[in-house]
Amino acid sequence: MAMVGELWSHLGSTMGTLMLVYTLFKQFFPYHLQVSFEKYFHRIVRFAYPYVEITFDEFTGERMKRSEAYSRIKSYLSDKSTASAKRLKADVVKDSQSPVLSMDSNEEITDEFQGVKVWWSAHRTLPKTQRISWYPNDDEKKYYRLTVHKRHRELITQSYISHVMMEGKEIETKRRQRKLYSNNPSQNWYGYRRSKWSNVLFEHPATFDTLAMDAKLKEEIKNDLIKFSKGKDYYARIGKAWKRGYLLYGPPGTGKSSMIAAMANLLDYDVYDLELTAVKENTELRRLLLDTSSKSIIVIEDIDCSIDLTGQREKKTEKDGNEDEPSDPVTKRVKEEEKKESKVTLSGLLNCIDGLWSSCGGERIIVFTTNYVEKLDPALIRKGRMDKHIELSYCCFDAFKVFAKNYLEIDSHSLFGEIESLLGETNMTPADVAENLMPKSDYDDVETCLKRLVEALEDAKEEAKKKAEDEARLKAEKEEEKQKQKSVKEEKEQSGKDDKEVKENGVALEAAEAKENGVALEAAEAKENGVAH
Ligand SMILES: Nc1ncnc2c1ncn2[C@@H]1O[C@H](COP(=O)(O)OP(=O)(O)OP(=O)(O)O)[C@@H](O)[C@H]1O
Ligand SMILES: [Mg+2]
Structure with a gap:
């Protein structure tokens, strides 16, 4: 690959002559004439300049x-420039050992494609107003410029640039160190760091x-x-966004997080560990997801604890809030605003998972984990x-055998049968x-480790038996109490009934007596009246 100095030799004698005229003019003519000449000179140069320039901003x-x-x-370019550029920059570190070199600012190199020569240069523009700061300037702009002869414009725009993009992606994939990202609170998104995600290797x-x-x-997964990872064309054909969701559920310590790591290592993907409780609202969530790269796994651990899935949590906070409700109306308003702000809703999350936004940016896997699958809203986990x-x-x-192989390097042992039944x-x-199973000292041999496991399993069995008995006893006691x-x-109801009867009988007796008395009185009165007549 030749250096870019060659570019000028390609400009030919016309440009050379023009430059010479320009220099002479600048030296020998007064300033006011130079100004009007310069205007026309630039037009002539543009007309005579036989090259096309394409700029790619950072x-x-x-x-x-x-x-x-x-x-x-x-x-x-880093691959090409390592061999030819004079000033290189070592900025990315691969495998924590070998620095990756790239072309420094104002450095230029040439490349060849199907017999056509092109020129690449790296540039950096500084802001007009300089300020003293510890931090890199936000206004600084970096860009690459591609220069090519006008007559190859079509070849370059239609084939060469896509060739560079494809090769560049391949080199990136081969080189990249996979990252584990975690989301920053939104107040750190702007300014010097300007990043929504922090990462470590x-x-x-x-x-x-x-x-x-x-x-x-395991084989099925x-x-x-x-x-999935090879399914680009398939997903395009069936009209689905190239993404897949996995729900991992089970008790603590059963390997959910380990499986996510295994998935990332199998596919060579980055991992974005999304802490939903640090996300204030749906739009923030959308921005975060838009800022993830393709070939990545987006993980939301313990999804049941991260979001108001049923509306119950919302009610609870409202109730809690009422307990120490501020009397001052301003504080009350601020609190209400805060409450309103810190909300990622279920529908917002669903929209991000499979709404229109979800198709932006290539292949992605989304993983939710939970210890309590029954708590999740069916809408969230539907196929x-x-x-x-x-x-x-x-x-x-089966799982034990994997441990035995990995931890103790054995495929069989006389204790395997006992362990299987336990x-x-x-x-x-x-x-x-x-x-x-893990050896605890250099003296722990296979037998010791397996025996420790057998003992632990027997203890666990005994404990489970005791627990079951206790539970059964408790249940029986509860039943008895019930x-x-x-x-x-x-009994109470019965005695209540008896009282009622007694009362009813009393009332009837009284009524009968009253009736009897009434009748006797009427008879006496009638008799008296008869005597008087
Ligand atoms: N299936 C498994 N295969 C290999 N190792 C496992 C497995 N399950 C658990 N472990 C070991 O146990 C530890 C805890 O596992 P892990 O963090 O994956 O569990 P988890 O299901 O994510 O638990 P939690 O629900 O508490 O987050 C890990 O360090 C891992 O070494
Ligand atoms: Mg876990």
Whole structure:
């Protein structure tokens, strides 16, 4: 690859002559003549200049999002510039060891495509007003410029640029260190850091080989993921956004987070760990998701704790709020505003998962985890949103064998039979099985570790039995208490009935007596009247 100095030799004698005229004119003519000459000179140069220039800015769009084209060109050129550019910049670090080199500002290199020569240069423009600051200037603009002869315009715009983008992406993918992102609170989104996500290198060692679970289920999940990652054309053909949702549920310590790490390692994806409680509202959530890259897994852990799924939490906060309601109307208003602000609603989340926004930006996997699947709103986990529901449960014998292989490097042992039947009788999480199997000192051999597990399983079985007995006793006591209360109630009702009868009888007696008395009185009166006549 030749240096860009060659570019000028291609401009030919016309440009050379023009430059010479310009220099002479500037030296020998007075200033007021220079000004009007310069105007015409630039027009002539533009007319005679036989090249097309294309600029690629580092940031584009209203939201000043980093341009993907810029990063791809950077990767593409870094390969080329390592061999030819004189000033290089070491800015990205791969495998924490080898720095990745790229072309420094104002450096230029040439490239060749189908026999056509093109020139690339890196630029940086500084703001007009300089200010003293510790931080890099926000107004600083970086860009690459591609220069090519006019007659190759079509080839360059139609084929060369796509070739650069594709190669650049491939180099990026090969080189990139996978990252684990976590969302920043929105007050940190602007200003110097200007980032919605913070990241660290993703170095979780879990893989599907180290994941202890049912072998058939494991294979099924792996195939599902691989099929998804290769499904670009398929998804385009059936008219679906290229994304897939997984719901991982099960008790604590059954490997939900480990499975997410294994998924990322299998597919070579980044992980975005989205903390929903730090997101104030639906629009913020949308912005966060728009700012994720393709080939990524977006994770919302413990989804049941992160969002008001049923409306109950909302009611609860309102009730709580009433308890210490401020009397001052201004504070009350501020509190109300705050309450209104900190809300990501279920519908907002659903919209982000499979609304129109969700299709922006290429392949993505969304994973929700929960310990309580029954608490989740069916709308959230219906197929199409969470396409695959995976239950991670207590350790089975298949899962134990994976641990035995990984932790103790054994495929069989005389204690395996006993362990298998104990695992069938009692519930122990993979996390607990792993902890018991792990050698605790250099003196712990295979036998010791397996025996420790057997003991732990027996203890767990005993405990579970005791717990079941206690529960049964408690249930029986409760039942007895209920029966007692029932019979007391019945007795009371009975005695109430008796009282009523007594009362009713009393009233009837009184009525009969009154009647009798009334009749006697009337007879006496009639008699008296008769005597008088
Ligand atoms: N299925 C498994 N395979 C391999 N290791 C496991 C498995 N389950 C648990 N572990 C081990 O137990 C530890 C805890 O597992 P993990 O964090 O994946 O559980 P979890 O299901 O995400 O739990 P929680 O619901 O509390 O978040 C991990 O460090 C891992 O080593
Ligand atoms: Mg977890």
